Amino acid sequence: MLPAEIQDEIVDQLSGEPRVLKACALTCHHWARRAQRSLFRTVSILHGSHHKRVKSMLKAHPGLAQFVRVLSIGKPDPERAELDVEWPELLLMMDRVEELNVGTLNLFARGDVRERLKTYFPRVRMLRLLGTHSLQCDDFLQFLAAFRSLSLLHLSDQVQVTPPIGGSMQHLDVPPTTDSTLVSLTLRAASGSTAACLLYYLPLRTLRRLQLKFDKLDSSLDCNGLLRAAAPTVEELVLRLPSYQLLAIILQSPVPFARLRRLHLKDAGLEVSAVDYRYPAWMLSALSHIARWEMRANLREIVLSMPLPGTGPYQRPPEMVELPGAFADFPFPWVSLDMTMARLAQDNEDLTFTVNIRYPTLDKVKQTTLTDPDWGHSRLRESRMEEVRPHALRVFVGPHWDALAGFGGELCNTRPRFRTALA
Structure with a gap:
């Protein structure tokens, strides 16, 4: 033996x-x-048949529930289903779940769900609302109150919170969060009412990682309060931006990001179906602005994530239709980007760069260089960054992007079907 x-x-x-x-x-x-x-470490209930199978399994073998650590629940259509009503009981049976992913689901299909949510789920540390959710402010806060030990909260673009009548949350009968030590927060920056609820309810003084998705230039106005509350403690900031101007607004905040060590800039072409033809050239302007930021010496890593120019879902704006060869005359400024990274690296010896590039024709993720011949016309003949700081630059290419892997997302070998099903 x-x-x-x-x-x-x-x-x-x-x-x-x-x-x-x-x-x-x-x-x-x-x-x-x-x-x-x-x-049984990971259980996914994404359809009515899955729900029935899991219920039968737990009824016959209740001891299996103790092994579940990651639970994903959702359904493919908005029609009412048993899962809308029974999800709290499922979660109570699987009382050792640490990561909960919620897709499209009617969280408050019946009024008694609010009463059942007064039973807390103390082991859940990671909560993601990934599907379409339209919630009243008090229901949203009641839902969060059931998870007292949250360290990571992710709210997708489809989460909409309706503010209370009169705009005041002082009258809401929701117990304050005292045990939560929220470390990571992800949300769409345009959800101003959601940000207001989080400011009122969550202890953001513990926040270390913040991810925001901006859709338009003025959307930062809806999250000014959240940015000010998070700025003193945030060490990692992930931003999906439409232009570099938003980064300038954030870094020039009256409350500076004094502890910021890792900055991850993502191009919208990684996660949306269509983007403007100018993407992702704005990253060069963003790096130029960082070079003038007075607290840049505190940075330890800058991450740039983008699709390979020419392979992403680019659309020609209407005003460019009559200009022949407009795209051919608009190459991505690899040389300027390389030179700008080199200047930043020489200015800060502790700074490293990670560049993630989605390259659809590849089979798997690999580490490469900016001068790799496999890049064809996109390669650099020589790299200043690789010359002056060869160990401070890592370049990864891969066929797909998983927006929920890690914090901020990462390249992957296969299309993340599970994430797509939940969203």
Whole structure:
């Protein structure tokens, strides 16, 4: 007999092979428990049939619920379903869930759901609202109040919170959050009422990572209060921007981002179906502005994420239709970008750069260089950045982008079907 520790290691190494794990579960009692931990660590309920199957499974084998750590719930259409009413009971049964992803769901299908939410879910640390949700302010706060140990909160573009009548939240009968230590927050910056609710309810003094998605130039006005509240403590800032002007507004905030160490700038072409032809050239202007920022010496990493110019979902603006060759005469300024990064790196010896490029024709993610011959006409003949600071630049290319992987997203080998189904 092999020692128990070695047997556990063997089964753990098969965590990505469900068919093999099922065979392991039939081998012996010890292997069965270990295999079940991997098989049921992640449970997804994205359809009515999934819901019925999970209910039957937990009724027959209630002990399996203790293995669930990641739970994703949602449905493909807005029609009312049993899951709208029964999701609190499911979550109570799986009382060790640490990560909860909620797709399209009627969170308050019946009034008694509010009463059941007074039972807290203390182990949930990561909460993502990914589907379409239109909530009243008091319902939204009541929902958040059920998760007292949140460290990461993600609100998608489809989350809309209706402010209370009169605009005041002082009368809301929602218990304050005292145990939460929110570290990461993601939301669409245009949701002004959502930002107001978060300011009123959450202890943003603990916030370390903030991700905002701006859709238009003046959308930062809706989040001025949130930015001021987060600025003193935020160490990582992820921004999806339509232009560099918004970055200038944020970095010139009256309350400076004194602790900012990591800045991640994302091009909208990574996550939306169509973008303006000028993207992602605005990143060069953004870096030029950072070079003039008085607190740039505090930065330790700048991340730039974009689709490879010429391969993204670019659209020709109407005013450019009559200009032949307009796109051919608008190459992406790789040389200027490379030179600007080199100047920033020479000015700050502790600064590193990470460049993520979505390249649809590739098979898998790989690390490369700006002078890689495989880039064809997009490659640089020589890189100033690689010459002066070769260890301060990492360039990754990959076929797809997962906006929810890590914090801020990352390149991946396959299209994230699971994320798409929830959204």
